[in-house]
Amino acid sequence: MTGLKRVFRVLVVLMFLGTAYQTYANLVEEYKNGLIWEEPKVVETAPHQPPSDAIVLFDGKNMDQWKGGDKWKIKDGYVVADKQSIETKQSFGDCQLHIEFATPAKVEGNGQGRGNSGVFLMGNYEVQILDSYDNKTYFDGQAAAIYKxxxxxxxxxxxxxxxxxxxxxxxxxxxxxxxxxxxPAYLTVIQNGVIVQNHTELQGATYYHQPPFYTAHEDKLPIELQFHKNPVKFRNIWIRELAEIHPVGCVCPE
Incomplete structure (x- = not known):
């Protein structure tokens, strides 16, 4: 068989398969679940910028969004933890929070005494901040741990x-x-582009001195940044409130 004949036969087979597939597709009815959804809103994004629907908590200029924020010192677009912990004036529940931080370049102390701070969701659930670069401490207390x-x-x-x-x-x-x-509460944490907590179920509030447990509280509470005697730097903090989506109607089959 010549090469031309082989090509011709392949084309014939492909045409047959295409016709068969189209016939099958015409016989199969598209699945529709009948649910009616609202159109998702448009959120604009740009590199190194908060999404358009984000609430900016710190943009390098002032700490107006924070109770006690006047105690922390702003310099060159970042703020340094000092004197006391601070919390947002606004309360939040389900959310996406972006925060950038730097532990002190000069290494002093070790373990929990080195670059220690924390992000407390609802003031109760801590994602640990710590200088955990070549720094041994208990693993559920190192950076990006859900504390204890x-x-x-x-x-x-x-x-x-x-x-x-x-x-x-x-x-x-x-x-x-x-x-x-x-x-229960759940936390997903991405540190420097790497997933370090994957939809982790919390056992309760994060305590230093006792096991975790839940105590009923409001649906929304402030976010706290901890001062733990270390001058940790922060910049570019923003948050997006998340809402559950539900269908607004249904086209039910008769």
Missing amino acids: QYPPLVNACRKPGEWQSYDIIFNAPRFNEYGQLVK
């Missing part, structure tokens, strides 16, 4: 003094009218 509950999946820390980022996705706990836990 879960170590990070990996140690993604950069060298002391280098800027790092946390992108935190937080699902707040739910309580019923009697104060009973209906749904």
Whole structure:
């Protein structure tokens, strides 16, 4: 068989298969679940900029969004933790939080005494900030740990003094009218582009001196940044409130 005949036969087979597939596709009805959804809103994004629907908590200029923020010193577009912990004036529940930080370039101390701070969601659930670059401490207390509950999946820390980022996705706990836990809190944390907590279920509030447990609280509470006697730097802090989506209607089959 010549090469031309082989090509011709291949083309014939492909044409046959194409016709068969089209016939099958015409016989199969498209699946439709009948749910009607609202159109997702448009969110504009740009490199190194907060999304258009974000609430900017610190842009390098002032700490107006924070209670006690006047105690921290702003310099060259970043703010340095000092004197006391601070919390947002606004309260949040489910959210996406972006925060950038740098532990001191000059290494002093060790373990929990080195570049220590923390991000407290709802003031109760801490994602640890620590200089964990070549710094031994208990694993559920190192950087990106859910404090005293879960170590990070990996140690993604950069060298002391280098800027790092946390992108935190937080699902707040739910309580019923009697104060009973209906749904636990969940945390996903991406450190420097690496997933270090993967939809981790929290056992309760994160305590230093006792086991975790849940206490009923409001649906929204402030976010706290901890001052732990170390001059940790922060910059580029923004947050997006997250809402559950539900269908607005249904086209039900008769």
